[in-house]
Amino acid sequence: MARLFGTDGVRGRANDTITAELALDLSVAAAHVLGAPAREVGRKPKAVVGRDPRASGEFLSAAVVAGLASAGVDVFDVGVLPTPAVAFLTADMDAHFGVMLSASHNAMPDNGIKFFAAGGHKLPDAVEDDIASMLGHEWERPVGAEVGRVHANRAGQARYVAHLLAALPNRLDGLKIVIDGAHGAASAVSPEVFRLAGAEVVEIGCQPDGLNINDGYGSTHLGHLQAAVVDRGAHLGIAHDGDADRCLAVDAAGEIVDGDQIMAIIALAMKERGVLAADTLVATVMSNLGLLHAMAGAGVEVLKTGVGDRYVLERMREGGFNLGGEQSGHVILLDHGTTGDGVLTGLMLAARVAETGRSLADLAAVMRRLPQTLVNVKGVDTTRVDSDETLAAAVAGESAALGDSGRVLLRKSGTEPLVRVMVEAGTQEQAEEIASRLASVVRAQLAL
Numbered sequence: 001m002a003r004l005f006g007t008d009g010v011r012g013r014a015n016d017t018i019t020a021e022l023a024l025d026l027s028v029a030a031a032h033v034l035g036a037p038a039r040e041v042g043r044k045p046k047a048v049v050g051r052d053p054r055a056s057g058e059f060l061s062a063a064v065v066a067g068l069a070s071a072g073v074d075v076f077d078v079g080v081l082p083t084p085a086v087a088f089l090t091a092d093m094d095a096h097f098g099v100m101l102s103a104s105h106n107a108m109p110d111n112g113i114k115f116f117a118a119g120g121h122k123l124p125d126a127v128e129d130d131i132a133s134m135l136g137h138e139w140e141r142p143v144g145a146e147v148g149r150v151h152a153n154r155a156g157q158a159r160y161v162a163h164l165l166a167a168l169p170n171r172l173d174g175l176k177i178v179i180d181g182a183h184g185a186a187s188a189v190s191p192e193v194f195r196l197a198g199a200e201v202v203e204i205g206c207q208p209d210g211l212n213i214n215d216g217y218g219s220t221h222l223g224h225l226q227a228a229v230v231d232r233g234a235h236l237g238i239a240h241d242g243d244a245d246r247c248l249a250v251d252a253a254g255e256i257v258d259g260d261q262i263m264a265i266i267a268l269a270m271k272e273r274g275v276l277a278a279d280t281l282v283a284t285v286m287s288n289l290g291l292l293h294a295m296a297g298a299g300v301e302v303l304k305t306g307v308g309d310r311y312v313l314e315r316m317r318e319g320g321f322n323l324g325g326e327q328s329g330h331v332i333l334l335d336h337g338t339t340g341d342g343v344l345t346g347l348m349l350a351a352r353v354a355e356t357g358r359s360l361a362d363l364a365a366v367m368r369r370l371p372q373t374l375v376n377v378k379g380v381d382t383t384r385v386d387s388d389e390t391l392a393a394a395v396a397g398e399s400a401a402l403g404d405s406g407r408v409l410l411r412k413s414g415t416e417p418l419v420r421v422m423v424e425a426g427t428q429e430q431a432e433e434i435a436s437r438l439a440s441v442v443r444a445q446l447a448l
Contacts, residue, residue, distance in 0.1 A: 018110075090116045
């Protein structure tokens with residue numbers, strides 16, 4: 001039986017696989033698992049609940065709040081805020097756990113439910129499995145004063161903004177920055193905090209209506225941001241995804257600066273200030289070889305994990321490292337947060353531009369990206385990715401032919417029903433040819 005939880009919570013099509021009934025039942029299960037430590041010492045559990053602005057989040061968050069309160073949890077509903085804000089508030093408000101309703105960068109019809117443990121940390125797989133195993137179990141319902149109370153808390157945004165400003169090493173005065181909020185959870189917060197930090201801000205994609213999240217804007221659709229940065233003569237642009245746990249950037253010429261380049265810039269800034277723990281960066285196997293080469297030249301060790309910011313975070317916490325992330329723009333600054341934070345990342349990137357007086361393009365040139373192609377293969381049996389011998393032989397053959405000049409990575413997605421084929425090579429044409437050949441093998445071998 002497949003796991004209910006993926007690499008980033010439970011995600012799917014809202015009101016189809018992600019229903020109000022599932023949201024209620026899952027929140028009750030979470031209340032029993034994550035609220036247990038509070039009950040053991042005679043306290044009523046306390047939870048923070050937030051969401052992105054998807055229309056489906058309105059009824060799903062209502063179901064989550066109802067489930068938690070019915071299970072005896074006091075709920076603090078913070079409304080529409082980024083995922084990292086909910087993680088921060090879970091810790092800042094001394095809650096026993098937090099819940100975020102979002103499908104991140106996915107299109108509007110999708111939604112998801114993710115949980116944070118006390119302190120705002122993502123849950124280990126084992127705890128998620130404990131929650132899933134509690135679904136449908138009989139439970140003793142609290143009555144009278146033992147039921148949970150629900151509190152609307154709209155002060156969370158101000159607390160989060162103050163936290164972000166406190167983390168900045170220097171102000172952003174003199175910078176003109178375009179912020180693309182993806183019509184998502186950071187549409188209000190991100191422009192506000194950049195202005196308070198001293199930047200002149202131009203807003204695009206910051207008018208959510210419940211239906212337009214990630215629709216042509218944000219970190220997965222950078223065209224509008226590229227054009228706006230050039231047209232408005234800005235120093236740089238910052239793009240978030242729907243729940244703002246990631247950040248990609250655009251330089252003054254409209255060129256994209258990806259998560260690997262952002263990590264390289266921030267790593268060198270932290271190393272220069274003597275605050276990069278063990279002179280180490282934690283990245284995933286998806287990071288470009290160019291990042292590894294650049295960091296090696298700068299005396300920064302790169303440790304690689306599986307794909308997913310949760311695995312990056314686990315490695316960081318295990319080794320005491322304070323910087324890690326993904327090419328997609330999830331960057332974790334563990335000194336200031338417990339999860340990827342796109343607004344914080346954008347602030348730190350802009351702060352480096354302001355501090356050095358150098359352009360973002362100049363800073364990003366510290367690493368040269370090898371040509372890379374990513375092909376998503378849909379409609380195949382993802383459960384056989386790691387066991388099909390013909391597919392494994394094809395990957396091994398292409399890898400051997402590339403040698404040290406590139407690499408191949410083939411894996412199933414943790415958030416969508418598809419297989420990802422990633423190839424890096426000496427030229428873009430070569431990378432695309434290899435990826436196309438491997439994608440054909442995937443379709444032939446893993447056909448449903």
